[in-house]
Amino acid sequence: MADNRAFYNEILLDHNMHPGHKHELPDADMEMRGYNPTCGDDITLRLKVADGIVVDGAFTGSGCAISQASADMMLDLVIGKPKEEALRLSDIFLRMIKGSASEEEIDELEEAGALQDVSHMPARVKCAVLGWHTLEQLLEDEE
Protein backbone atom coordinates (compact mmCIF):
# COMPACT_ATOMS: atom_id res chain seq x y z
CA MET A 1 0.00 0.00 0.00
CA ALA A 2 1.25 3.45 -0.87
CA ASP A 3 2.42 5.62 1.98
CA ASN A 4 0.59 8.61 3.34
CA ARG A 5 1.78 11.85 1.90
CA ALA A 6 4.30 13.55 4.12
CA PHE A 7 1.75 15.99 5.49
CA TYR A 8 -0.15 13.25 7.28
CA ASN A 9 2.82 12.67 9.52
CA GLU A 10 2.76 11.68 13.18
CA ILE A 11 3.01 15.26 14.40
CA LEU A 12 -0.06 16.28 12.47
CA LEU A 13 -2.04 13.21 13.44
CA ASP A 14 -1.16 13.69 17.07
CA HIS A 15 -2.28 17.30 17.17
CA ASN A 16 -5.49 16.32 15.42
CA MET A 17 -6.28 13.41 17.75
CA HIS A 18 -5.11 15.04 20.97
CA PRO A 19 -5.25 18.79 20.60
CA GLY A 20 -3.91 20.39 23.78
CA HIS A 21 -5.58 23.71 23.15
CA LYS A 22 -9.01 22.65 21.97
CA HIS A 23 -11.26 23.74 24.80
CA GLU A 24 -13.24 26.68 26.10
CA LEU A 25 -11.43 29.65 27.62
CA PRO A 26 -13.78 31.33 30.09
CA ASP A 27 -11.47 34.22 30.95
CA ALA A 28 -10.61 35.05 27.34
CA ASP A 29 -10.68 38.72 26.46
CA MET A 30 -10.96 38.36 22.73
CA GLU A 31 -12.50 35.85 20.37
CA MET A 32 -13.09 35.45 16.66
CA ARG A 33 -14.71 32.87 14.44
CA GLY A 34 -12.85 31.58 11.38
CA TYR A 35 -14.79 29.79 8.69
CA ASN A 36 -13.62 28.03 5.55
CA PRO A 37 -16.67 27.51 3.34
CA THR A 38 -14.99 25.13 0.90
CA CYS A 39 -14.26 22.53 3.60
CA GLY A 40 -16.73 23.56 6.24
CA ASP A 41 -13.86 24.07 8.73
CA ASP A 42 -15.25 26.24 11.48
CA ILE A 43 -13.22 27.34 14.49
CA THR A 44 -13.51 29.95 17.18
CA LEU A 45 -10.21 31.24 18.50
CA ARG A 46 -10.02 32.78 21.96
CA LEU A 47 -7.08 34.66 23.46
CA LYS A 48 -6.17 36.23 26.73
CA VAL A 49 -3.74 39.09 26.30
CA ALA A 50 -2.11 41.02 29.14
CA ASP A 51 0.55 43.73 28.83
CA GLY A 52 0.95 42.96 25.16
CA ILE A 53 1.64 39.27 25.82
CA VAL A 54 -0.52 36.36 24.70
CA VAL A 55 -0.84 34.69 28.09
CA ASP A 56 -3.33 32.03 27.08
CA GLY A 57 -5.30 30.83 24.10
CA ALA A 58 -7.66 28.07 22.99
CA PHE A 59 -9.97 27.10 20.14
CA THR A 60 -13.21 25.22 19.67
CA GLY A 61 -15.02 24.03 16.57
CA SER A 62 -14.58 21.33 13.98
CA GLY A 63 -12.89 20.67 10.71
CA CYS A 64 -10.40 18.53 8.82
CA ALA A 65 -7.20 17.26 10.40
CA ILE A 66 -5.09 19.94 8.78
CA SER A 67 -7.21 22.82 10.06
CA GLN A 68 -7.43 21.43 13.59
CA ALA A 69 -3.79 20.40 13.91
CA SER A 70 -2.61 23.69 12.46
CA ALA A 71 -4.61 25.74 14.97
CA ASP A 72 -3.31 23.61 17.83
CA MET A 73 0.32 23.90 16.72
CA MET A 74 -0.13 27.63 16.36
CA LEU A 75 -1.29 28.00 19.94
CA ASP A 76 1.64 25.88 21.16
CA LEU A 77 3.89 28.36 19.44
CA VAL A 78 2.37 31.70 20.33
CA ILE A 79 1.20 31.27 23.93
CA GLY A 80 3.60 33.18 26.16
CA LYS A 81 4.92 35.35 23.35
CA PRO A 82 4.45 39.10 22.81
CA LYS A 83 1.82 40.04 20.26
CA GLU A 84 4.39 41.35 17.78
CA GLU A 85 6.29 38.08 17.96
CA ALA A 86 3.08 36.11 17.41
CA LEU A 87 2.32 38.20 14.35
CA ARG A 88 5.86 37.78 13.04
CA LEU A 89 5.61 33.99 13.36
CA SER A 90 2.20 34.03 11.75
CA ASP A 91 3.65 35.93 8.82
CA ILE A 92 6.36 33.27 8.46
CA PHE A 93 3.75 30.52 8.54
CA LEU A 94 1.63 32.14 5.86
CA ARG A 95 4.71 32.64 3.68
CA MET A 96 5.75 29.04 4.27
CA ILE A 97 2.38 27.90 2.93
CA LYS A 98 2.92 30.08 -0.14
CA GLY A 99 6.34 28.51 -0.53
CA SER A 100 8.37 31.65 0.19
CA ALA A 101 9.83 31.16 3.68
CA SER A 102 13.48 30.22 4.24
CA GLU A 103 14.62 27.05 6.03
CA GLU A 104 15.77 29.11 9.03
CA GLU A 105 12.41 30.79 9.26
CA ILE A 106 10.57 27.48 9.05
CA ASP A 107 12.71 26.19 11.92
CA GLU A 108 11.34 28.98 14.08
CA LEU A 109 7.84 27.56 13.60
CA GLU A 110 8.81 24.40 15.50
CA GLU A 111 6.18 21.69 14.95
CA ALA A 112 4.07 23.90 12.70
CA GLY A 113 6.88 23.51 10.16
CA ALA A 114 5.49 20.00 9.64
CA LEU A 115 2.76 21.58 7.51
CA GLN A 116 5.09 22.95 4.86
CA ASP A 117 4.09 20.30 2.31
CA VAL A 118 0.60 21.76 2.23
CA SER A 119 2.04 24.40 -0.09
CA HIS A 120 1.82 21.73 -2.81
CA MET A 121 -1.87 21.15 -2.16
CA PRO A 122 -3.79 24.22 -3.30
CA ALA A 123 -7.09 22.69 -2.18
CA ARG A 124 -5.85 22.40 1.40
CA VAL A 125 -4.11 25.74 1.84
CA LYS A 126 -7.25 27.34 3.25
CA CYS A 127 -7.46 24.61 5.90
CA ALA A 128 -3.86 25.14 7.00
CA VAL A 129 -4.07 28.93 7.27
CA LEU A 130 -7.49 29.17 8.92
CA GLY A 131 -6.25 29.45 12.50
CA TRP A 132 -3.38 31.76 11.57
CA HIS A 133 -5.54 34.17 9.61
CA THR A 134 -7.97 34.27 12.51
CA LEU A 135 -5.08 35.01 14.88
CA GLU A 136 -3.83 37.84 12.67
CA GLN A 137 -7.27 39.39 12.47
CA LEU A 138 -7.71 39.20 16.24
CA LEU A 139 -4.37 40.77 17.07
CA GLU A 140 -4.50 43.38 14.35
CA ASP A 141 -8.06 44.40 15.22
CA GLU A 142 -6.93 45.01 18.73
CA GLU A 143 -4.37 47.60 17.68
Next chain:
Amino acid sequence: MVNEDLLAIDYKKDFPLLRELDVAYLDNSATSQRPQCVVDAESEFYLKHNANPLRGLYQLAMEATDGYENARIAVQKFINAKSEEEIIFTRNTSESLNLVAYSYGLSNLQAGDEIVTTIMEHHSNMLPWRMVAAKTGAVVKYIECAQDGSISEAALEEAITSKTKIVAMAQVGNVLGRLNPVEKAIELAHKVGAVAVIDGAQSVPHMPVDVQASDADFLAFSGHKMFGPMGIGVLYGKKKLLKKMPPFLYGGEMINWVSRETQEYAPLPHKFEAGTVNAAGAVGLHAAIDYIQSVGFEVIEAREAALTKIAFEGMQKIEGVHIIGSDKWEEHKGIITFTIEGVHPHDIAAIFDADGVNIRAGNHCAQPLLDHLGTGATARMSLAFYNTVADVERFLASLSTMRERMGYGR
Protein backbone atom coordinates in the same frame (compact mmCIF):
# COMPACT_ATOMS: atom_id res chain seq x y z
CA MET B 1 -24.19 -12.46 -20.32
CA VAL B 2 -23.54 -13.26 -16.68
CA ASN B 3 -22.01 -10.58 -14.58
CA GLU B 4 -18.54 -12.07 -14.41
CA ASP B 5 -18.16 -12.13 -18.17
CA LEU B 6 -19.56 -8.65 -18.34
CA LEU B 7 -17.14 -7.33 -15.75
CA ALA B 8 -14.24 -8.97 -17.56
CA ILE B 9 -14.59 -6.76 -20.62
CA ASP B 10 -11.89 -4.10 -20.75
CA TYR B 11 -13.45 -0.76 -21.64
CA LYS B 12 -10.56 1.25 -20.25
CA LYS B 13 -8.71 0.51 -23.45
CA ASP B 14 -11.01 3.01 -25.17
CA PHE B 15 -10.05 5.75 -22.69
CA PRO B 16 -6.48 7.03 -23.12
CA LEU B 17 -6.31 8.65 -19.68
CA LEU B 18 -7.49 5.51 -17.91
CA ARG B 19 -5.12 3.40 -19.95
CA GLU B 20 -2.14 5.49 -19.06
CA LEU B 21 -2.80 6.67 -15.52
CA ASP B 22 -2.68 4.22 -12.68
CA VAL B 23 -5.69 5.57 -10.79
CA ALA B 24 -9.09 4.28 -9.77
CA TYR B 25 -11.20 7.12 -11.14
CA LEU B 26 -14.35 7.16 -9.01
CA ASP B 27 -15.51 10.74 -9.46
CA ASN B 28 -17.68 10.14 -12.50
CA SER B 29 -20.61 12.18 -11.20
CA ALA B 30 -18.40 15.26 -11.31
CA THR B 31 -17.20 14.55 -14.82
CA SER B 32 -16.57 11.39 -16.81
CA GLN B 33 -13.46 10.52 -18.79
CA ARG B 34 -13.59 10.72 -22.59
CA PRO B 35 -12.85 7.91 -25.03
CA GLN B 36 -10.38 8.36 -27.87
CA CYS B 37 -13.20 8.54 -30.43
CA VAL B 38 -14.65 11.64 -28.76
CA VAL B 39 -11.30 13.41 -28.59
CA ASP B 40 -10.68 12.45 -32.23
CA ALA B 41 -14.08 13.69 -33.40
CA GLU B 42 -13.56 17.03 -31.74
CA SER B 43 -10.06 17.50 -33.08
CA GLU B 44 -11.07 16.32 -36.53
CA PHE B 45 -13.66 19.07 -36.64
CA TYR B 46 -10.94 21.66 -36.07
CA LEU B 47 -8.43 19.95 -38.36
CA LYS B 48 -10.74 19.27 -41.30
CA HIS B 49 -14.10 21.01 -41.12
CA ASN B 50 -13.52 24.21 -39.19
CA ALA B 51 -15.54 27.27 -40.23
CA ASN B 52 -18.23 29.27 -38.50
CA PRO B 53 -21.29 27.06 -38.76
CA LEU B 54 -24.71 28.40 -39.81
CA ARG B 55 -23.17 31.47 -41.50
CA GLY B 56 -20.73 30.80 -44.27
CA LEU B 57 -21.72 30.20 -47.86
CA TYR B 58 -18.85 27.97 -48.85
CA GLN B 59 -18.18 24.27 -48.75
CA LEU B 60 -16.21 24.27 -45.52
CA ALA B 61 -18.84 26.26 -43.65
CA MET B 62 -21.49 23.86 -44.85
CA GLU B 63 -19.48 20.94 -43.55
CA ALA B 64 -19.22 22.67 -40.20
CA THR B 65 -22.97 23.29 -40.23
CA ASP B 66 -23.67 19.68 -41.11
CA GLY B 67 -21.47 18.41 -38.33
CA TYR B 68 -23.28 20.61 -35.84
CA GLU B 69 -26.79 19.85 -37.06
CA ASN B 70 -26.13 16.11 -37.35
CA ALA B 71 -25.14 16.17 -33.71
CA ARG B 72 -28.51 17.70 -32.92
CA ILE B 73 -30.27 14.85 -34.73
CA ALA B 74 -28.16 12.33 -32.82
CA VAL B 75 -29.26 13.92 -29.53
CA GLN B 76 -32.88 13.99 -30.68
CA LYS B 77 -32.83 10.26 -31.40
CA PHE B 78 -30.88 9.49 -28.25
CA ILE B 79 -33.61 10.88 -25.98
CA ASN B 80 -36.42 10.12 -28.44
CA ALA B 81 -37.57 13.71 -28.95
CA LYS B 82 -40.21 14.25 -31.63
CA SER B 83 -38.28 16.86 -33.51
CA GLU B 84 -34.75 18.19 -33.76
CA GLU B 85 -36.21 21.66 -33.22
CA GLU B 86 -36.70 20.61 -29.63
CA ILE B 87 -32.96 20.19 -29.02
CA ILE B 88 -31.06 23.30 -27.94
CA PHE B 89 -27.33 23.22 -27.42
CA THR B 90 -26.04 25.01 -24.33
CA ARG B 91 -22.82 24.85 -22.36
CA ASN B 92 -24.02 22.48 -19.65
CA THR B 93 -26.91 21.48 -17.40
CA SER B 94 -26.63 24.70 -15.41
CA GLU B 95 -27.05 26.85 -18.50
CA SER B 96 -29.96 24.72 -19.72
CA LEU B 97 -31.78 25.15 -16.42
CA ASN B 98 -31.04 28.88 -16.40
CA LEU B 99 -32.47 29.14 -19.89
CA VAL B 100 -35.77 27.68 -18.71
CA ALA B 101 -35.76 29.84 -15.59
CA TYR B 102 -35.03 33.12 -17.37
CA SER B 103 -37.08 32.53 -20.47
CA TYR B 104 -40.03 30.42 -19.33
CA GLY B 105 -39.99 31.24 -15.62
CA LEU B 106 -39.76 35.02 -15.77
CA SER B 107 -42.41 35.34 -18.47
CA ASN B 108 -44.96 32.89 -17.07
CA LEU B 109 -44.88 33.23 -13.31
CA GLN B 110 -46.34 35.86 -11.06
CA ALA B 111 -46.83 36.61 -7.38
CA GLY B 112 -48.58 33.78 -5.57
CA ASP B 113 -47.50 31.09 -8.04
CA GLU B 114 -45.47 28.19 -6.74
CA ILE B 115 -42.39 26.39 -7.98
CA VAL B 116 -42.10 22.91 -6.51
CA THR B 117 -38.70 21.32 -6.25
CA THR B 118 -36.92 18.97 -3.84
CA ILE B 119 -34.44 19.48 -1.06
CA MET B 120 -31.98 17.16 -2.82
CA GLU B 121 -31.44 19.27 -5.93
CA HIS B 122 -28.03 20.33 -7.14
CA HIS B 123 -27.59 24.08 -6.61
CA SER B 124 -28.00 24.39 -10.40
CA ASN B 125 -31.60 23.21 -10.12
CA MET B 126 -32.32 25.34 -7.07
CA LEU B 127 -30.77 28.78 -7.43
CA PRO B 128 -32.32 29.57 -10.86
CA TRP B 129 -35.77 28.95 -9.33
CA ARG B 130 -34.98 31.13 -6.37
CA MET B 131 -34.05 33.85 -8.84
CA VAL B 132 -37.42 33.46 -10.59
CA ALA B 133 -39.18 33.60 -7.24
CA ALA B 134 -37.30 36.72 -6.16
CA LYS B 135 -38.13 38.52 -9.41
CA THR B 136 -41.76 37.46 -9.82
CA GLY B 137 -43.00 37.08 -6.25
CA ALA B 138 -43.55 33.36 -6.78
CA VAL B 139 -42.65 30.95 -3.97
CA VAL B 140 -40.25 27.98 -4.08
CA LYS B 141 -41.55 24.95 -2.19
CA TYR B 142 -39.19 22.10 -1.28
CA ILE B 143 -40.31 18.51 -1.11
CA GLU B 144 -38.30 16.78 1.60
CA CYS B 145 -36.98 13.28 1.20
CA ALA B 146 -36.91 10.63 3.91
CA GLN B 147 -33.59 9.69 5.51
CA ASP B 148 -33.23 6.90 2.93
CA GLY B 149 -33.55 9.47 0.14
CA SER B 150 -37.00 8.43 -0.99
CA ILE B 151 -39.69 10.87 -2.06
CA SER B 152 -43.17 9.52 -1.42
CA GLU B 153 -46.13 9.90 -3.74
CA ALA B 154 -48.00 11.45 -0.86
CA ALA B 155 -45.33 14.16 -0.56
CA LEU B 156 -45.62 14.87 -4.28
CA GLU B 157 -49.39 15.01 -4.12
CA GLU B 158 -49.33 17.33 -1.18
CA ALA B 159 -46.81 19.71 -2.72
CA ILE B 160 -48.18 19.97 -6.26
CA THR B 161 -51.35 22.06 -6.19
CA SER B 162 -53.37 24.40 -8.38
CA LYS B 163 -50.86 27.14 -7.47
CA THR B 164 -47.97 25.15 -8.93
CA LYS B 165 -46.58 26.45 -12.23
CA ILE B 166 -43.25 24.63 -12.38
CA VAL B 167 -42.09 21.30 -10.96
CA ALA B 168 -38.30 20.93 -11.08
CA MET B 169 -36.66 17.65 -10.12
CA ALA B 170 -33.53 15.62 -10.74
CA GLN B 171 -34.16 12.19 -12.19
CA VAL B 172 -31.18 10.85 -10.23
CA GLY B 173 -29.77 12.91 -7.37
CA ASN B 174 -26.04 13.56 -7.38
CA VAL B 175 -25.55 12.81 -3.67
CA LEU B 176 -27.84 9.88 -2.90
CA GLY B 177 -27.84 8.40 -6.39
CA ARG B 178 -31.45 7.44 -6.03
CA LEU B 179 -33.89 7.29 -8.91
CA ASN B 180 -36.63 9.82 -8.15
CA PRO B 181 -40.30 9.34 -9.09
CA VAL B 182 -40.14 11.79 -12.00
CA GLU B 183 -42.90 10.11 -14.01
CA LYS B 184 -45.31 10.61 -11.14
CA ALA B 185 -44.13 14.23 -10.69
CA ILE B 186 -44.65 14.93 -14.39
CA GLU B 187 -48.12 13.40 -14.31
CA LEU B 188 -49.14 15.45 -11.28
CA ALA B 189 -47.65 18.62 -12.78
CA HIS B 190 -49.69 18.18 -15.94
CA LYS B 191 -52.86 17.57 -13.96
CA VAL B 192 -52.60 21.05 -12.46
CA GLY B 193 -51.39 22.71 -15.67
CA ALA B 194 -47.77 23.09 -14.57
CA VAL B 195 -44.64 22.25 -16.57
CA ALA B 196 -42.09 19.67 -15.41
CA VAL B 197 -38.37 20.44 -15.67
CA ILE B 198 -36.18 17.37 -15.29
CA ASP B 199 -32.48 17.59 -14.40
CA GLY B 200 -31.01 14.64 -16.26
CA ALA B 201 -27.34 15.36 -15.48
CA GLN B 202 -26.93 12.10 -13.52
CA SER B 203 -29.48 9.96 -15.35
CA VAL B 204 -28.91 10.51 -19.08
CA PRO B 205 -25.33 9.13 -18.97
CA HIS B 206 -26.35 5.96 -17.17
CA MET B 207 -29.79 4.82 -18.35
CA PRO B 208 -32.10 5.13 -21.35
CA VAL B 209 -34.15 8.32 -21.14
CA ASP B 210 -37.17 8.79 -23.38
CA VAL B 211 -38.79 12.22 -23.27
CA GLN B 212 -41.91 11.11 -25.09
CA ALA B 213 -42.48 8.21 -22.73
CA SER B 214 -41.92 10.35 -19.61
CA ASP B 215 -43.73 13.34 -21.12
CA ALA B 216 -41.23 15.75 -19.50
CA ASP B 217 -41.60 19.33 -20.68
CA PHE B 218 -37.93 20.15 -20.31
CA LEU B 219 -34.86 17.96 -19.80
CA ALA B 220 -31.38 19.31 -19.09
CA PHE B 221 -28.07 17.43 -19.24
CA SER B 222 -24.32 17.90 -19.75
CA GLY B 223 -22.02 16.42 -22.38
CA HIS B 224 -19.07 16.18 -20.03
CA LYS B 225 -20.77 13.71 -17.68
CA MET B 226 -21.61 11.37 -20.57
CA PHE B 227 -18.12 10.91 -22.05
CA GLY B 228 -18.48 13.98 -24.28
CA PRO B 229 -16.51 17.23 -24.20
CA MET B 230 -16.77 19.94 -21.59
CA GLY B 231 -18.62 23.06 -22.72
CA ILE B 232 -21.50 21.36 -24.52
CA GLY B 233 -24.84 20.65 -22.91
CA VAL B 234 -28.42 20.10 -23.97
CA LEU B 235 -31.82 21.49 -23.22
CA TYR B 236 -34.74 19.52 -24.54
CA GLY B 237 -38.03 21.41 -24.54
CA LYS B 238 -41.43 20.67 -25.99
CA LYS B 239 -41.90 22.60 -29.19
CA LYS B 240 -45.18 24.19 -28.20
CA LEU B 241 -43.50 25.66 -25.11
CA LEU B 242 -40.24 26.70 -26.76
CA LYS B 243 -42.11 28.46 -29.54
CA LYS B 244 -43.82 30.83 -27.15
CA MET B 245 -40.77 31.50 -25.00
CA PRO B 246 -38.71 34.66 -25.47
CA PRO B 247 -35.02 34.30 -26.31
CA PHE B 248 -32.59 33.83 -23.41
CA LEU B 249 -29.53 35.46 -24.98
CA TYR B 250 -29.60 37.99 -27.80
CA GLY B 251 -27.17 38.58 -30.63
CA GLY B 252 -25.94 37.03 -33.84
CA GLU B 253 -27.39 33.92 -35.40
CA MET B 254 -30.61 33.95 -33.39
CA ILE B 255 -32.45 36.33 -35.74
CA ASN B 256 -34.03 36.17 -39.20
CA TRP B 257 -33.64 39.86 -39.89
CA VAL B 258 -32.93 43.06 -38.01
CA SER B 259 -33.91 46.58 -39.01
CA ARG B 260 -33.18 49.77 -37.11
CA GLU B 261 -36.18 49.35 -34.88
CA THR B 262 -37.34 45.80 -35.07
CA GLN B 263 -36.26 42.23 -35.64
CA GLU B 264 -37.62 38.79 -36.25
CA TYR B 265 -36.13 35.95 -34.25
CA ALA B 266 -34.87 32.82 -35.93
CA PRO B 267 -37.09 29.74 -35.74
CA LEU B 268 -36.38 26.93 -33.29
CA PRO B 269 -33.92 25.84 -32.17
CA HIS B 270 -31.64 28.68 -33.28
CA LYS B 271 -33.70 31.30 -31.47
CA PHE B 272 -32.02 30.02 -28.30
CA GLU B 273 -28.48 29.74 -29.65
CA ALA B 274 -27.12 33.28 -29.86
CA GLY B 275 -23.59 33.81 -31.11
CA THR B 276 -21.03 31.37 -32.47
CA VAL B 277 -21.87 27.90 -31.25
CA ASN B 278 -19.67 25.15 -29.85
CA ALA B 279 -19.79 23.04 -33.00
CA ALA B 280 -16.70 21.00 -32.18
CA GLY B 281 -18.21 20.21 -28.80
CA ALA B 282 -21.47 19.14 -30.41
CA VAL B 283 -19.56 16.90 -32.82
CA GLY B 284 -17.72 15.41 -29.84
CA LEU B 285 -21.03 14.82 -28.08
CA HIS B 286 -22.31 13.08 -31.20
CA ALA B 287 -19.33 10.73 -31.02
CA ALA B 288 -20.03 10.15 -27.33
CA ILE B 289 -23.62 9.19 -28.09
CA ASP B 290 -22.44 6.79 -30.79
CA TYR B 291 -19.98 5.35 -28.33
CA ILE B 292 -22.62 4.88 -25.59
CA GLN B 293 -24.82 3.12 -28.10
CA SER B 294 -22.02 0.86 -29.24
CA VAL B 295 -21.50 -0.24 -25.62
CA GLY B 296 -25.25 -0.35 -24.98
CA PHE B 297 -27.23 0.74 -21.94
CA GLU B 298 -27.85 -2.89 -21.01
CA VAL B 299 -24.14 -3.38 -20.50
CA ILE B 300 -23.69 0.04 -18.90
CA GLU B 301 -26.46 -0.51 -16.37
CA ALA B 302 -25.50 -4.10 -15.59
CA ARG B 303 -21.84 -3.24 -15.01
CA GLU B 304 -22.60 -0.21 -12.90
CA ALA B 305 -25.06 -2.20 -10.81
CA ALA B 306 -22.60 -5.06 -10.31
CA LEU B 307 -19.84 -2.66 -9.25
CA THR B 308 -22.20 -0.73 -6.99
CA LYS B 309 -23.10 -3.97 -5.23
CA ILE B 310 -19.48 -4.95 -4.64
CA ALA B 311 -18.58 -1.50 -3.37
CA PHE B 312 -21.67 -1.18 -1.18
CA GLU B 313 -21.36 -4.58 0.46
CA GLY B 314 -17.64 -4.03 0.99
CA MET B 315 -18.26 -0.66 2.62
CA GLN B 316 -20.91 -2.06 4.95
CA LYS B 317 -18.29 -4.39 6.39
CA ILE B 318 -15.83 -1.65 7.29
CA GLU B 319 -16.09 -0.34 10.82
CA GLY B 320 -16.82 3.36 11.18
CA VAL B 321 -18.08 3.80 7.60
CA HIS B 322 -21.59 5.23 7.27
CA ILE B 323 -23.41 5.23 3.96
CA ILE B 324 -25.80 8.14 3.40
CA GLY B 325 -29.25 7.41 1.96
CA SER B 326 -30.74 4.03 1.26
CA ASP B 327 -29.33 0.89 2.92
CA LYS B 328 -30.05 -1.11 -0.25
CA TRP B 329 -27.38 -1.08 -2.93
CA GLU B 330 -30.05 -1.34 -5.65
CA GLU B 331 -31.18 2.15 -4.69
CA HIS B 332 -27.81 3.73 -5.42
CA LYS B 333 -27.37 4.29 -9.13
CA GLY B 334 -23.59 4.12 -9.15
CA ILE B 335 -23.28 6.80 -6.48
CA ILE B 336 -22.36 6.10 -2.86
CA THR B 337 -21.95 9.00 -0.46
CA PHE B 338 -20.47 8.24 2.95
CA THR B 339 -18.71 9.45 6.05
CA ILE B 340 -16.08 7.85 8.25
CA GLU B 341 -16.38 8.37 11.97
CA GLY B 342 -13.80 10.85 13.16
CA VAL B 343 -12.22 11.46 9.76
CA HIS B 344 -13.07 14.66 7.92
CA PRO B 345 -14.06 14.12 4.27
CA HIS B 346 -11.19 16.27 3.03
CA ASP B 347 -8.76 14.06 4.86
CA ILE B 348 -10.54 11.04 3.39
CA ALA B 349 -10.07 12.42 -0.12
CA ALA B 350 -6.41 13.22 0.54
CA ILE B 351 -5.63 9.72 1.81
CA PHE B 352 -7.49 8.15 -1.11
CA ASP B 353 -5.45 10.36 -3.41
CA ALA B 354 -2.23 9.05 -1.87
CA ASP B 355 -3.52 5.57 -2.75
CA GLY B 356 -4.41 6.53 -6.32
CA VAL B 357 -8.17 6.65 -5.74
CA ASN B 358 -10.03 9.73 -6.98
CA ILE B 359 -13.22 10.60 -5.14
CA ARG B 360 -15.07 13.79 -4.28
CA ALA B 361 -15.42 15.35 -0.83
CA GLY B 362 -17.39 18.33 0.40
CA ASN B 363 -20.98 19.41 -0.05
CA HIS B 364 -21.41 18.23 -3.69
CA CYS B 365 -23.25 21.45 -4.61
CA ALA B 366 -26.19 20.20 -2.56
CA GLN B 367 -25.77 21.90 0.80
CA PRO B 368 -29.48 22.06 1.69
CA LEU B 369 -29.74 18.27 1.33
CA LEU B 370 -26.79 17.64 3.63
CA ASP B 371 -28.26 20.07 6.16
CA HIS B 372 -31.61 18.28 5.88
CA LEU B 373 -29.97 14.90 6.47
CA GLY B 374 -27.79 16.40 9.19
CA THR B 375 -24.53 15.02 7.84
CA GLY B 376 -22.39 18.05 7.02
CA ALA B 377 -19.61 17.45 4.50
CA THR B 378 -19.36 13.93 3.10
CA ALA B 379 -17.25 11.87 0.71
CA ARG B 380 -18.68 10.44 -2.49
CA MET B 381 -17.58 7.66 -4.83
CA SER B 382 -19.30 7.49 -8.20
CA LEU B 383 -18.95 4.82 -10.85
CA ALA B 384 -19.05 4.60 -14.61
CA PHE B 385 -19.35 1.46 -16.69
CA TYR B 386 -15.61 1.50 -17.51
CA ASN B 387 -14.66 1.05 -13.87
CA THR B 388 -13.48 -2.39 -12.88
CA VAL B 389 -13.62 -4.74 -9.94
CA ALA B 390 -9.97 -3.85 -9.37
CA ASP B 391 -10.91 -0.16 -9.05
CA VAL B 392 -13.51 -1.01 -6.44
CA GLU B 393 -11.11 -3.31 -4.57
CA ARG B 394 -8.51 -0.58 -4.51
CA PHE B 395 -11.10 1.80 -3.12
CA LEU B 396 -12.16 -0.68 -0.42
CA ALA B 397 -8.58 -1.50 0.54
CA SER B 398 -7.77 2.16 1.04
CA LEU B 399 -11.04 2.79 2.86
CA SER B 400 -10.43 -0.02 5.33
CA THR B 401 -7.12 1.50 6.49
CA MET B 402 -8.36 5.03 6.81
CA ARG B 403 -9.25 5.26 10.48
CA GLU B 404 -6.05 3.57 11.51
CA ARG B 405 -3.99 5.88 9.37
CA MET B 406 -5.65 8.87 10.98
CA GLY B 407 -4.47 7.63 14.35
CA TYR B 408 -7.43 5.63 15.65
CA GLY B 409 -6.99 2.36 17.49
CA ARG B 410 -3.21 2.52 17.65
